[in-house]
Amino acid sequence: MVNFARNVLALCLVSSLVACGGSSSSGGNGKVNGGTDANNEHYISLSAIKYNSCTERPYSDLDIVFHGSDGKPVKSTKTNVQGAFYGPLPDGAKHVSLVAQNPAQIFTYLDVTPGTNLSRLYLADNTEACVCRDVEVDFSDAAWAVDYFDVLDENMNSLDFPYTTKSATVEVCPSESEIYFLARNYSTQQALAAKIDVPLGVDKVSVNSSDFSHVGVKVASPELEPGHYWQYSYAADESQRMVFANWGDDAYIFPTMLKTNIVQRSHYSSESIANTTVSLSAISAAVIDENGNVANNPVPNLDMSLFQSFVGQSSPQRMAYDFTGIDPRFAMTGWRFEFRDNDGNLNSWRIYTALKDEIPDLSFGDVYPEPVGDVSLESFRIYLYGYEGAPTELNAYRKFISNKPEKSVYSSERYQKPVWGLVNVRVQ
Numbered sequence: 001m002v003n004f005a006r007n008v009l010a011l012c013l014v015s016s017l018v019a020c021g022g023s024s025s026s027g028g029n030g031k032v033n034g035g036t037d038a039n040n041e042h043y044i045s046l047s048a049i050k051y052n053s054c055t056e057r058p059y060s061d062l063d064i065v066f067h068g069s070d071g072k073p074v075k076s077t078k079t080n081v082q083g084a085f086y087g088p089l090p091d092g093a094k095h096v097s098l099v100a101q102n103p104a105q106i107f108t109y110l111d112v113t114p115g116t117n118l119s120r121l122y123l124a125d126n127t128e129a130c131v132c133r134d135v136e137v138d139f140s141d142a143a144w145a146v147d148y149f150d151v152l153d154e155n156m157n158s159l160d161f162p163y164t165t166k167s168a169t170v171e172v173c174p175s176e177s178e179i180y181f182l183a184r185n186y187s188t189q190q191a192l193a194a195k196i197d198v199p200l201g202v203d204k205v206s207v208n209s210s211d212f213s214h215v216g217v218k219v220a221s222p223e224l225e226p227g228h229y230w231q232y233s234y235a236a237d238e239s240q241r242m243v244f245a246n247w248g249d250d251a252y253i254f255p256t257m258l259k260t261n262i263v264q265r266s267h268y269s270s271e272s273i274a275n276t277t278v279s280l281s282a283i284s285a286a287v288i289d290e291n292g293n294v295a296n297n298p299v300p301n302l303d304m305s306l307f308q309s310f311v312g313q314s315s316p317q318r319m320a321y322d323f324t325g326i327d328p329r330f331a332m333t334g335w336r337f338e339f340r341d342n343d344g345n346l347n348s349w350r351i352y353t354a355l356k357d358e359i360p361d362l363s364f365g366d367v368y369p370e371p372v373g374d375v376s377l378e379s380f381r382i383y384l385y386g387y388e389g390a391p392t393e394l395n396a397y398r399k400f401i402s403n404k405p406e407k408s409v410y411s412s413e414r415y416q417k418p419v420w421g422l423v424n425v426r427v428q
Helices: 002-019 143-148 305-313 394-402
Strands: 043-051 056-058 063-067 073-078 084-088 095-100 105-109 116-124 133-141 150-153 167-172 178-185 190-197 204-208 229-236 242-247 260-273 276-287 320-322 330-340 346-353 356-358 376-387 418-427
Touching: 043 095, 073 084, 095 116, 105 116, 116 394, 133 143, 133 178, 178 242, 190 204, 330 394, 376 394
Parallel strands: 043 116, 105 346, 133 204
Antiparallel strands: 043 056, 043 084, 063 073, 063 095, 095 105, 133 167, 150 178, 178 190, 229 242, 229 260, 260 276, 276 418, 320 356, 330 346, 330 376, 376 418
């Protein structure tokens, strides 16, 4: 199937770039299936999760395909009722893919021969509607917030209060058991926050003055290199829900309410080439301490030569690349193809590989036949992943990320300084 991907890329992308003068994209605890050691040599382990904005649940009967070194399938199996798989790598297998259907979501992991814990894998589930409910929030007992402050919800949207009431309506989804509010007075530079419990089935709650007991600490503006800008800061609650995400340098944290506070710095550039738009993002994240100070984690230095190098090394006959030497913190490459099949469904295929490799012509047998007919590529992305201080050999890095805590990831110092790179190619 990589031949299919290469041919689509060559038709929609590579040839146009060359003609225009171009130079020649989760973490478990290492235990699944009753605590078996997931890092045993030559064993594969994983736990697949279906998710939408309301729920998460095990992805049972998910197809797993093992490929040989040439990319051809050698064996297939499925996840169990808990959405898990643990077992030895079949004879002759080198790579593994997970394949969800209708529309297709494919996750391929190259070179898993040493034995790999793929940890928790999240696959979007659009088969069931997520129904959220409206909750009325009465601020009568905190009228000062409505009269003298701008009251915002956890998504930083200002609440709309009718003139005759002190109530507003917010949307609450089944997975949420609390809601957050921020009261800002821009002239006095005050910021106060409240956390309100919303039990399942409740459609009306009240906010008291005492609920706004969490005093904001202003986040210090980090020093950025020329051409870089501070993207946004946010807090994460115990369920890892993002709260008070804020663009720019006028941000506050509330350490007495939310312990995990993160800032992301990034650099962005884009270029139009023939019938494509190529955009490039370099991102780093770091922890904000309780005093509002941001830890140092430099943004990776990326430029368009990264993508031009890939174009120069690849062709419809081979898909080779070398991203070593870009930044010493990068350890893994991700690829994502999005294309529409004959029925108009958007299919997604992700491949996770080393920083330098050649992707074989992967196929999936009867589990997922190669698309035929008029197939259109919508987007193509290259991701680079890493952490400061993490191992950079592919399977050592996989083991490193498989040991991330499922929750409160940033509470562990080992995982406080991630970096990413992204090349996004969109066909116009």
